[in-house]
Amino acid sequence: MSILVVGSVALDSIRTPFGNRKDILGGSATYFSIAASFFDKVDIVAAVGEDFPKKYITLLKGKNIGLEGLEIKKGGKTFRWSGKYEYDLNTAHTIATHLNVFKNFDPKVPKSLSRPKVLFLANIDPDLQAKVLRQIKRPQIVACDSMNYWIENKRASFEKLLDKIDILLLNESEARQFSGELNLVKAARLIVSFGPKAVVIKKGEDGVIYFSKRSHFVAPAYLLENVYDPTGAGDTFAGGMIGYLSRVGKTGDNDIRKAMIYGSIMASFAVEGFSVNKLLDISVTDIRRRYDKYRKITRF
Amino acid sequence: MSILVVGSVALDSIRTPFGNRKDILGGSATYFSIAASFFDKVDIVAAVGEDFPKKYITLLKGKNIGLEGLEIKKGGKTFRWSGKYEYDLNTAHTIATHLNVFKNFDPKVPKSLSRPKVLFLANIDPDLQAKVLRQIKRPQIVACDSMNYWIENKRASFEKLLDKIDILLLNESEARQFSGELNLVKAARLIVSFGPKAVVIKKGEDGVIYFSKRSHFVAPAYLLENVYDPTGAGDTFAGGMIGYLSRVGKTGDNDIRKAMIYGSIMASFAVEGFSVNKLLDISVTDIRRRYDKYRKITRF
Numbered sequence: 001m002s003i004l005v006v007g008s009v010a011l012d013s014i015r016t017p018f019g020n021r022k023d024i025l026g027g028s029a030t031y032f033s034i035a036a037s038f039f040d041k042v043d044i045v046a047a048v049g050e051d052f053p054k055k056y057i058t059l060l061k062g063k064n065i066g067l068e069g070l071e072i073k074k075g076g077k078t079f080r081w082s083g084k085y086e087y088d089l090n091t092a093h094t095i096a097t098h099l100n101v102f103k104n105f106d107p108k109v110p111k112s113l114s115r116p117k118v119l120f121l122a123n124i125d126p127d128l129q130a131k132v133l134r135q136i137k138r139p140q141i142v143a144c145d146s147m148n149y150w151i152e153n154k155r156a157s158f159e160k161l162l163d164k165i166d167i168l169l170l171n172e173s174e175a176r177q178f179s180g181e182l183n184l185v186k187a188a189r190l191i192v193s194f195g196p197k198a199v200v201i202k203k204g205e206d207g208v209i210y211f212s213k214r215s216h217f218v219a220p221a222y223l224l225e226n227v228y229d230p231t232g233a234g235d236t237f238a239g240g241m242i243g244y245l246s247r248v249g250k251t252g253d254n255d256i257r258k259a260m261i262y263g264s265i266m267a268s269f270a271v272e273g274f275s276v277n278k279l280l281d282i283s284v285t286d287i288r289r290r291y292d293k294y295r296k297i298t299r300f
Numbered sequence: 301m302s303i304l305v306v307g308s309v310a311l312d313s314i315r316t317p318f319g320n321r322k323d324i325l326g327g328s329a330t331y332f333s334i335a336a337s338f339f340d341k342v343d344i345v346a347a348v349g350e351d352f353p354k355k356y357i358t359l360l361k362g363k364n365i366g367l368e369g370l371e372i373k374k375g376g377k378t379f380r381w382s383g384k385y386e387y388d389l390n391t392a393h394t395i396a397t398h399l400n401v402f403k404n405f406d407p408k409v410p411k412s413l414s415r416p417k418v419l420f421l422a423n424i425d426p427d428l429q430a431k432v433l434r435q436i437k438r439p440q441i442v443a444c445d446s447m448n449y450w451i452e453n454k455r456a457s458f459e460k461l462l463d464k465i466d467i468l469l470l471n472e473s474e475a476r477q478f479s480g481e482l483n484l485v486k487a488a489r490l491i492v493s494f495g496p497k498a499v500v501i502k503k504g505e506d507g508v509i510y511f512s513k514r515s516h517f518v519a520p521a522y523l524l525e526n527v528y529d530p531t532g533a534g535d536t537f538a539g540g541m542i543g544y545l546s547r548v549g550k551t552g553d554n555d556i557r558k559a560m561i562y563g564s565i566m567a568s569f570a571v572e573g574f575s576v577n578k579l580l581d582i583s584v585t586d587i588r589r590r591y592d593k594y595r596k597i598t599r600f
Contacts, residue, residue, distance in 0.1 A: 186525060206503065217598070224485065254600065257600035297516055298517070298598070299557075299599075300557035300561055300595075
């Protein structure tokens with residue numbers, strides 16, 4: 001097996017100036033795994049309720065995503081998030097969060113999945129992220145996401161976890177929140193001092209920064225004319241980045257750089273449609289073509 | 301002669317979280333010309349009052365900047381701007397603007413300066429920008445800046461001017477304001493439809509976008525750990541970009557790209573000190589070194 005992702009599989013209800021959608025497929029593990037599936041084999045560890053639509057199971061299976069670790073809780077309801085975006089599409093305003101089965105999510109990694117090459121700990125309680133780490137043989141790469149809530153309410157657990165991971169992915173406001181530094185170079189330097197080999201700071205349409213003790217790298221986002229729904233962009237970025245690293249099986253400087261570009265490319269597709277719709281529409285050729293175009297509009 | 305810039309030479313008073321400065325050298329033509337002086341010969345057309353400190357005249361002359369077109373108005377006072385920056389350093393909050401001699405600024409291009417290779421129309425009334433154009437032989441490149449005030453209050457004049465210029469430089473909020481489009485690709489496309497060969501949209505610490513009918517290019521900003529005073533960053537960017545284009549004497553796709561990077565590099569130095577202080581501290585070697593570093597942290 002190759003990539004293991006532990007996170008959420010959810011039903012999202014989204015309002016944007018371009019339309020509304022109800023109970024569409026969402027969740028960090030969903031976006032991540034679909035993006036990563038273009039690069040390598042992915043298995044999910046997550047939980048959904050009995051109400052989780054069969055068609056979404058079929059959809060994930062259709063992407064060759066392993067669902068042995070997807071627990072379907074008897075009598076439970078699937079995690080639901082509803083959110084709203086204004087015209088600028090930069091900030092999600094949460095309307096409601098119903099954790100449902102996700103509330104008592106206690107990730108159990110099946111024995112058959114306990115030796116992944118690469119692990120992505122999507123945004124869940126850092127105590128659970130640590131628990132997952134204890135259930136598996138140390139993978140070649142451990143990458144990890146988080147969110148403002150855990151940074152604020154589980155800071156000690158989060159800090160302890162940082163020492164055990166290779167790549168931490170945060171968005172710029174989380175990086176500033178954790179570090180107390182407005183300047184992103186200072187923020188990144190401080191974060192890396194807590195143990196992770198590298199931090200990736202995601203700035204949405206303003207690109208991404210990679211920062212390790214040895215080097216750093218900056219990349220603009222792929223320029224888009226039509227953005228419909230930014231939900232899941234960060235997890236899709238992670239899926240492209242980690243997926244690529246898993247496929248090449250190396251984490252040299254240039255591998256990381258290419259991986260970040262693939263992450264940006266995958267995220268650029270994700271936001272062009274609601275839910276994972278656009279990701280389901282594209283082929284490896286589309287990804288390759290956009291990667292080449294990206295190179296063309298950034299080289300000098 | 302090579303580059304002609306028409307704009308302001310001013311005295312700024314700046315408050316930032318890192319300190320305050322009173323009556324320091326500022327103005328669009330000042331920042332532009334000092335940045336451009338590293339690449340080619342520059343002449344200024346501007347006006348100051350009798351109170352303009354001799355030391356600043358000496359300073360500009362020391363950079364080999366031609367001051368034949370700098371009018372020193374008898375009994376007049378120099379244009380003064382005072383502004384304040386909060387911790388995020390992204391937005392200038394104007395405290396006071398005293399136009400003084402700049403109020404009735406009526407740019408007169410001396411005969412000896414009427415055949416520039418490159419013209420930069422810094423941010424002044426678009427009617428005056430058009431007046432400058434009528435006084436000179438059409439240069440190889442005409443670049444132009446503006447601001448929200450003119451876009452709002454002199455829209456017709458500004459639109460008319462657009463047809464006569466090659467490169468329009470705007471920051472992202474101005475581009476959105478002029479076009480009525482939030483999305484920058486749409487904004488750029490609309491702006492270019494008014495006549496300029498290309499538009500450069502400056503996003504400050506989030507980089508810059510170049511957009512013409514034929515091609516586009518995106519570049520992240522040089523990553524800085526210490527930003528002290530963002531005043532003049534946009535004009536310094538223009539100085540680096542236009543200065544480079546003037547030196548190479550070509551505007552091919554790759555020349556434009558390199559020019560944008562030089563613009564970004566010059567701006568990155570400018571914000572590392574108050575006024576033009578850092579720009580006075582650096583050498584061509586420092587610029588070259590930072591350019592190489594920039595290439596290193598962006599290539600993949």
